[in-house]
Amino acid sequence: MTDIAIVRLGIGLVLLIAANIALGSVNAFMEGTWDMMKFRNGCIKGGVVAASLIAVYYAGWLNPDLLVIEAEGQTVNLMTAVHIALLAAFTAYAVDVLKKLKDMLSTATPGKEDGHEQQ
Numbered sequence: 001m002t003d004i005a006i007v008r009l010g011i012g013l014v015l016l017i018a019a020n021i022a023l024g025s026v027n028a029f030m031e032g033t034w035d036m037m038k039f040r041n042g043c044i045k046g047g048v049v050a051a052s053l054i055a056v057y058y059a060g061w062l063n064p065d066l067l068v069i070e071a072e073g074q075t076v077n078l079m080t081a082v083h084i085a086l087l088a089a090f091t092a093y094a095v096d097v098l099k100k101l102k103d104m105l106s107t108a109t110p111g112k113e114d115g116h117e118q119q
Helices: 003-031 036-062 078-106
Strands: 067-071 074-077
Touching (some): 003 078, 067 078, 074 078
Antiparallel strands (some): 067 074
């Protein structure tokens, strides 16, 4: 995987983290359960995850040939392990975002209807 592909994957991961926080916040706001503390903690968690993955990427970039594991003839160096970690994080957030999108699209918008009164 080229460096530009890793950068794109990292940017995509940051966008998925932001989308995850936004979708979670919108769902909570519409349900009337939005909590500023939970929103703040989600933003902090997203920032820490992104910063940690960036730090791990640069550690792998500085020491790309450092041996991590060798099993059955396959050698995985630190840079390959970083690629795998970024891809795993991207996949996990993408699945969560897609689930939240599906839930949002398949449920009715909460609230009362205007102009319709029960008799």
